Amino acid sequence: MTAAPALLELRNLACERDERYLFAQLNANFYAGQVVQILGPNGSGKTTLLRILAGVSKDFYGDIFWQSQPLKDTAWEYANDLLYLGHLPGIKKSLTPFENLRWYAAVQGGVADADLIKALAQVQLAGYENTPCYRLSAGQLRRVALARLAFSRAKVWVLDEPFTALDKSGVAELEAKLIAHAAAGGLVLVTSHQDINVPNLQLLNLLDFPVDAQLLNSHEDAAYG
Amino acid sequence: MTAAPALLELRNLACERDERYLFAQLNANFYAGQVVQILGPNGSGKTTLLRILAGVSKDFYGDIFWQSQPLKDTAWEYANDLLYLGHLPGIKKSLTPFENLRWYAAVQGGVADADLIKALAQVQLAGYENTPCYRLSAGQLRRVALARLAFSRAKVWVLDEPFTALDKSGVAELEAKLIAHAAAGGLVLVTSHQDINVPNLQLLNLLDFPVDAQLLNSHEDAAYG
Amino acid sequence: MNWQWLHRLGSPRWFYEKTNAWLPWLMVCAWGLLLVGGIWGLGFAPEDAKQRNSYRILYIHAPVAFISMSCYYIMAISGAVGLIWKMKLPFMVMKAAAPIGLGLTIVVLATGSIWGKPTWGTWWEWDARLTSYLILSFLYLGVIALQQAFQNRDTADKASAILALVGTVNIPIIYKSVDWWYTLHQPATLKIVGKSTIDPSMLYPLFVMIVGFYVFFTLVLILHTRTEILRRESRSQWVKDLVLGKSNTKGEGAES
Amino acid sequence: MANLSSFASSLFWATFKRDLILAFRHKGDMVNPLVFFLIAITMIPLALGPEKAVLMRIAPGIIWVMALLATLLSLDSLFRSDFDDGSLEQLLIAPYPLALSVFAKILVHWLATGLPLTLMAPLLGVMLSLPANAFAALCYSLLLGTAAMSLIGAVGAALTVSLRKGGVLISLIVMPLYIPILIFGASAVQTAALGEAYNMQLAVLGAGLAIALLLAPLAAAGALRVSVNA
Amino acid sequence: MANLSSFASSLFWATFKRDLILAFRHKGDMVNPLVFFLIAITMIPLALGPEKAVLMRIAPGIIWVMALLATLLSLDSLFRSDFDDGSLEQLLIAPYPLALSVFAKILVHWLATGLPLTLMAPLLGVMLSLPANAFAALCYSLLLGTAAMSLIGAVGAALTVSLRKGGVLISLIVMPLYIPILIFGASAVQTAALGEAYNMQLAVLGAGLAIALLLAPLAAAGALRVSVNA
């Protein structure tokens, strides 16, 4: 473990869906400079965990700390430092790649148009800047979404299966980006069923946090007591 | 090459999207007992080719032969022998996995309910038969779609990125199924950006069929002449 | 610490166990009042000069009309409490109240039209009061439909609470505008209320019926809420004990 | 291929049953056109004023127009969800006459919207003070008319299914085709309200329905092939 | 975080511009409510018969009802596509007041449907023989009324966005809330047709719009947070 305080801390996180616990007593610290792959078989709750960490879902027990402060108190700062890329790419099919990126640039505030063009070139979409996105293939569409990484200033990247639909060279480029982000002091949380080729990759297996009968009762009591 | 005639023959296939040829002069023979992986970087036209082979899209030049007969004349026989699984899983989220499969059983004609239950168990969904599909994770949803393979009587399987969202064990199970189908005299056409672990895998790289200026002119002539 | 009592109030289990004791009393009160009022009103109150006996439907019609309105506010307020203090019980009350309210407005509309046939000679009349009740029933329908449309229970609760709240802002507006619409378009040729120079001998049974219906409504609301509690908490230990017939629930209730 | 007919009937029934289950499971979808019908009719007196003479005069026409709009609104969902999740593609490439499976879907659509609309119409007739002798005509004409509208509407739904937001475009395509139905349907009720015979109008509606039964499933199947292909 | 206000305004403008581009690119979406309005009004004389006295009497009410229905039909698309492609999630977690970006979307919705409806209404007034002195009232009342309807409708759209087929459920939720607007709007035109002053009705509509401007974006933002969370 590093000496610096954890960027993101999960304490006793537990999550219930359909009257069944996906994981429980999940304790973990994530530090600047790490790339963490979240593992688990289909249906183990990876997507659910990432949506919680991104602040999209609020349906969980336990606490999350951002730079040692409860997330509730630092929601704004956290939102400023977060980039979330879910299962859905968040790309408007009627707009061009450039127009899509321009909106994302506004979400994060102030990025020059030239940087957007550069970002598209980095994901091999030079020449497609002004093609409407409904004309792109599955992999090209994902590349548009991934172009956001190039101009993001967020410290934490939360990526749900970003390698889906990417070809070999696309995978290698994305891996390089993750490495660079970690080296620059960022944190990457990523799920994937493929092996990720990143030195010093941290693994978090959701199967390590099974449900314990005692804990269930304590939640029931907290809820009904 | 085998002595037996090809199951599926592509002759001079060419496909144009957005005033740009994706591939041209694509000639290939597919034989019973083969597993063929279609390769190509993002946007090279794999999905487009599979949709043509499945009969969903009719927007192409060239000819396709099914058991040495033009596809036009044998469309009905071909449809009986075809199982196509596209990017979209074709699963109704409000129905349960069992109800979904029952409909697919009717599409193909006469499958006993017990076989459907068995098919679901084979994809590790035993116990989820009566859970509505909107409660399933991305990988579980894909497994429901893949359960069709277990009771299919089709000779030709056309699968577009079937490994998406599957975990390691899911990938291994699917590979075993592809091998078994080929061994039983079937033909599998599959796209994937991951390596497929199947002995005797045939590869078809779309980049091997680039466009040739002369050809373009001949199509123009055919179209406008 | 100050909020302790509130959270106690918010505990479904506490509610379930407390209301156990109330139920018989409410039941006795409700049936007693309704019987007395009903027999008095239907059997002994004098016949109306103009409307003959048909006016007696008033003894159901008017009390239910009053309650179906208060029911909306109960629903909206419990929704608001649930949203603000993030408690479970109020949402259950809200969910239980919606169908009851819809049922009540339907009873008002039905008894009203049955009454309308002999008095006005038609089943339906676009009177301001009737119209606003029709709209009220739509508001209930909306809340119920939204509640049922969501798969996720929390989402369903919060979404329908928001809708109920938005509706509350609108109810006075709707009433005002419908009233205004009616007076603008038509000089009142018939009036439902207003000529309330009603004979006291007709009025006393009406009061009894109104109180009786309120108690009855409370009873039904509690019963619905209790069913909802059992449905939602079916996994928790105390409900399992309850269903399996373990008799120690009372002791535990006192501890917690 | 052995016993084609039993195989054939099986996908028809499977689709019919599946869609019926879906209609019941999304109870909202079945009830919603009804509620739309109810609320739209309620708005009429609110907008026009409660004068009985006016309402009586316009009741037949307005009820018919609103039934038509309610049907229109429900059309978009006919093929949309099958398209979105890919099962429409599967229906298209199945070795089975597409027109038959499309017909199963239309049948369910009518059972879930047209039939309940017809059953509810008398209630709304009461609210708009429809004359007593027009109620039978209202029910008969709507029974025939809604069935024809489900069938014709399916063609419009099929044509627009691959467009991202076809919702209102359907109206544009389908409304002109609905106009003859509307004219004869409303006129049947109007004539009945005046106490005259309305057999002719019903006969025309019935003939329209027969033609639609023959042609619409085929046309919708063709439209689906064209619009999904793209 | 340095200059919050300029940053703040930038996502508002970006969303506004993006949605405006989208509205223009899907020209169909902009034109469709108009076409619906046009065809629905055209159907009225077909269903009722062409008697001028009747049409004149009902014109103000019918035009208002149909404008309301056209607005309702267009509501479903307000947040739907953002939800389907995931950009709504991004808006939700952005470090930016959600109510403001929601307001930008509502503004575009009104520019793309309410405003054109208002501009087209006089044409339909001519078709239904609306008295000449009611045209100004029709335009003013629709201008205020459609804006209020876009705002209130956004709350309904936000509540139903995550439901697979919210389309008609919105009508159920939103219509009761539209009824006061309808009453005052239709009455303004009716009063004007009789040659009387209609300031009061316009004042009420204006007040309603003001309240909706204050509350609706907040309520819609809250509704989005709740309904997308699932």
Ligand code: HEM
């Ligand atoms: C706010 C809701 C309502 C309340 C508080 C209410 C209350 C009453 C009361 C107290 C009377 C008797 C007063 C009298 O004799 O003049 C009455 C009469 C009546 N009500 Fe209601 N009512 C309501 C809604 C309705 C509705 C929704 C309908 C119809 C569907 C309806 C139909 C009638 C009829 C037909 C009469 C008798 C009319 C008459 O005597 O002229 N009422 N109502």
Ligand SMILES: Nc1ncnc2c1ncn2[C@@H]1O[C@H](COP(=O)(O)OP(=O)(O)OP(=O)(O)O)[C@@H](O)[C@H]1O
């Ligand atoms: N509907 C369409 N209209 C026009 N062009 C299209 C359309 N669909 C796809 N294309 C173009 O065809 C090309 C091939 O698309 P396709 O989806 O077949 O690629 P793919 O090989 O499956 O790629 P991926 O690996 O990303 O899935 C893309 O470059 C795309 O721009």
Ligand SMILES: Nc1ncnc2c1ncn2[C@@H]1O[C@H](COP(=O)(O)OP(=O)(O)OP(=O)(O)O)[C@@H](O)[C@H]1O
């Ligand atoms: N909306 C929901 N309602 C109820 N249960 C749900 C819901 N979404 C997911 N689940 C359940 O939660 C479990 C975890 O789902 P999640 O999508 O987080 O899995 P995952 O680890 O991302 O799986 P995959 O590798 O397949 O993407 C699944 O078993 C699923 O049944």
Ligand SMILES: [Mg+2]
């Ligand atoms: Mg997942």
Ligand SMILES: [Mg+2]
């Ligand atoms: Mg592809």
